[in-house]
Amino acid sequence: MESINIIERGTFNEKAMKKLLVHDSPYFRIINFNFEPGQELPIHSHDLEGELSIQIIEGEGEYLAQDRNIPAKAGDILVCAVSEPHGVRARTRMRVLVTIAPPL
Amino acid sequence: MESINIIERGTFNEKAMKKLLVHDSPYFRIINFNFEPGQELPIHSHDLEGELSIQIIEGEGEYLAQDRNIPAKAGDILVCAVSEPHGVRARTRMRVLVTIAPPL
Numbered sequence: 001m002e003s004i005n006i007i008e009r010g011t012f013n014e015k016a017m018k019k020l021l022v023h024d025s026p027y028f029r030i031i032n033f034n035f036e037p038g039q040e041l042p043i044h045s046h047d048l049e050g051e052l053s054i055q056i057i058e059g060e061g062e063y064l065a066q067d068r069n070i071p072a073k074a075g076d077i078l079v080c081a082v083s084e085p086h087g088v089r090a091r092t093r094m095r096v097l098v099t100i101a102p103p104l
Numbered sequence: 105m106e107s108i109n110i111i112e113r114g115t116f117n118e119k120a121m122k123k124l125l126v127h128d129s130p131y132f133r134i135i136n137f138n139f140e141p142g143q144e145l146p147i148h149s150h151d152l153e154g155e156l157s158i159q160i161i162e163g164e165g166e167y168l169a170q171d172r173n174i175p176a177k178a179g180d181i182l183v184c185a186v187s188e189p190h191g192v193r194a195r196t197r198m199r200v201l202v203t204i205a206p207p208l
Contacts (some may be wrong), residue, residue: 007179
């Protein structure tokens with residue numbers, strides 16, 4: 001057993017959101033996304049079984065959904081089907097943790 | 105799609121750790137545990153398939169493992185098999201998020 005610290009390990013990049021694979025197994029995949037203001041994980045979906053959680057660790061922005069945006073701030077967790085359109089856009093610097101089960 | 109804010113919703117209790125079920129589905133279960141200093145999720149395991157992540161949202165303490173303790177602080181994520189002995193003890197107030205896939 002070993003822990004990883006996503007605040008120490010997760011970096012930012014002016015050019016594009018930064019992605020850190022935290023864990024990957026047959027059970028779930030955990031990914032840390034870090035965004036500079038204005039950067040986004042564009043809205044997308046996968047025609048597959050499963051769900052994902054999108055947790056805001058730091059900062060503020062919005063969740064992107066099919067027909068609307070949902071305010072997002074530290075402490076927020078949103079769960080949706082992998083097949084539902086979803087995304088994230090940063091207003092401030094944001095640290096986000098995504099957990100997908102089962103992994104795609 | 106709807107989000108829940110675990111910092112706004114998660115409370116503390118002097119008498120025992122506080123548990124908030126964030127999400128439960130065939131894919132994963134997400135639980136927020138809040139601890140006052142000294143409180144703990146005692147070390148335990150389940151003889152079942154699957155993995156869980158234990159993420160520290162706020163505060164400091166330690167992860168409890170079979171033969172040792174591992175320092176735990178905000179940003180840390182530890183993943184282990186559901187069948188491995190695991191637990192958490194708080195030194196300061198701690199907010200912790202546990203994700204189990206598949207749910208027990």
